[in-house]
Amino acid sequence: MSMMQHYRGMLAQEKRIEAFRRAIHAVVRPGDRVLEVGTGLGTFAFFAADAGAGRVWAVDGTPIVHVAKAIGVVNGYADRIEFLRGWIPRLTIPERCDVVIFEDFAPRLLDAGNVRLLETLLRDYAVGEVRTVPCRARLMLAPIRSDRVRRAVLSFADLDTEVVYGIDWSPSREYAVNAPVSVDMVSDDLVADPVALGEVRFDRAPDPRAALHGTAEWRMDRAGSIDGLALWFDLELAPGEWLSNAPGAEPGSWGNTVLMADPPLSVGVGEVLRASVGSSASDDGTPGWLAWSLEAGGRTVQGNEFAAAPASLHDLAGLSPDAVPRLGRHGALECDVLSLTDGARTMGEIAEALRGAHPELSSELAQREVLAALQGRVETSIANKV
Numbered sequence: 001m002s003m004m005q006h007y008r009g010m011l012a013q014e015k016r017i018e019a020f021r022r023a024i025h026a027v028v029r030p031g032d033r034v035l036e037v038g039t040g041l042g043t044f045a046f047f048a049a050d051a052g053a054g055r056v057w058a059v060d061g062t063p064i065v066h067v068a069k070a071i072g073v074v075n076g077y078a079d080r081i082e083f084l085r086g087w088i089p090r091l092t093i094p095e096r097c098d099v100v101i102f103e104d105f106a107p108r109l110l111d112a113g114n115v116r117l118l119e120t121l122l123r124d125y126a127v128g129e130v131r132t133v134p135c136r137a138r139l140m141l142a143p144i145r146s147d148r149v150r151r152a153v154l155s156f157a158d159l160d161t162e163v164v165y166g167i168d169w170s171p172s173r174e175y176a177v178n179a180p181v182s183v184d185m186v187s188d189d190l191v192a193d194p195v196a197l198g199e200v201r202f203d204r205a206p207d208p209r210a211a212l213h214g215t216a217e218w219r220m221d222r223a224g225s226i227d228g229l230a231l232w233f234d235l236e237l238a239p240g241e242w243l244s245n246a247p248g249a250e251p252g253s254w255g256n257t258v259l260m261a262d263p264p265l266s267v268g269v270g271e272v273l274r275a276s277v278g279s280s281a282s283d284d285g286t287p288g289w290l291a292w293s294l295e296a297g298g299r300t301v302q303g304n305e306f307a308a309a310p311a312s313l314h315d316l317a318g319l320s321p322d323a324v325p326r327l328g329r330h331g332a333l334e335c336d337v338l339s340l341t342d343g344a345r346t347m348g349e350i351a352e353a354l355r356g357a358h359p360e361l362s363s364e365l366a367q368r369e370v371l372a373a374l375q376g377r378v379e380t381s382i383a384n385k386v
């Protein structure tokens with residue numbers, strides 16, 4: 001898929017775009033300074049300007065922002081929207097904003113990267129009483145029954161065997177079923193009403209533990225097997241304006257997550273199915289491995305993301321605090337480029353100096369190494385206005 005197909009494709013998500021348009025008009029007040037992190041083709045920045053913003057900072061780390069700027073010029077927004085290329089938090093903007101728009105969430109809403117990003121946005125880019133779009137999210141959970149989903153996770157058409165092409169693949173199964181994966185689900189895959197696990201507000205530093213921890217229970221009105229849990233989030237874009245990402249709602253590109261029960265858990269009529277989901281916390285408080293369990297009638301099935309990562313003891317030893325890492329070839333080249341980037345040398349001079357240290361590089365390869373090593377690492381500021 002080309003970059004333009006990707007971004008124009010998002011314009012086809014009419015339900016999502018119109019919900020954001022309504023929310024932005026409800027939240028932005030005349031004269032507001034608005035920061036949109038991840039502007040893509042500029043859609044929400046244009047809506048913010050239409051809603052009366054005095055100044056909009058429309059930021060994206062990818063070159064798509066050049067196209068957004070051209071669209072802004074053609075549509076008469078050039079005087080109110082500044083398009084900037086760069087990754088927040090490496091990119092600085094000259095003023096704190098009254099409104100922050102951000103929606104590049106992980107399918108499970110918060111991962112380590114966007115927890116840190118949201119903290120930084122509030123601390124360094126926003127006024128104390130910031131308004132955000134979205135303003136709130138809820139993690140939702142529901143049990144599923146679906147051979148189609150099970151096939152999507154296990155990859156084999158015949159769900160009763162691990163023997164395919166005459167080979168028994170069963171040692172790989174544990175890794176497959178312990179991975180929380182995104183699968184397109186439909187509302188019929190759900191066998192009970194969803195339960196809200198936790199809630200996150202975006203106008204304060206998110207507490208990922210509160211969002212990604214919880215228990216739910218359902219009294220089942222039909223007997224059958226449970227294939228796992230569907231996990232998704234609903235967004236409150238502006239007070240009262242909800243956008244659901246439930247299976248079948250298809251609002252956009254965030255997707256749902258499947259947490260498998262393997263083997264499936266059989267549940268009788270009238271029995272209570274209990275589920276718990278929780279994410280371990282890393283040292284810095286950001287969410288780590290996801291673990292889940294389902295229990296009914298004394299039978300329990302568990303899953304844990306950690307068990308999905310094929311790692312030998314040797315790999316794990318390499319991650320220990322006592323291990324001594326050594327730079328590989330790529331790391332060494334990157335290290336040289338970074339130390340040659342002294343604020344005085346030009347790109348051409350850095351590439352030449354790199355060739356001096358690594359004579360095996362052609363000048364074209366040296367230039368490519370310099371570009372690759374500096375991509376997203378050099379200071380970007382207002383000077384990066386596109």
Ligand SMILES: C[S@@+](CC[C@H](N)C(=O)[O-])C[C@H]1O[C@@H](n2cnc3c(N)ncnc32)[C@H](O)[C@@H]1O
Pocket residue numbers: 007010011037038039040041042043044059060061062064086087088089103104117253
């Ligand atoms: C899912 S796209 C949404 C684009 C646009 N808001 C829309 O609805 O069409 C998310 C965009 O956020 C950008 N992005 C994510 N994190 C960012 C960051 N920290 N700084 C700048 N851009 C970021 C990505 O490059 C991507 O273009």
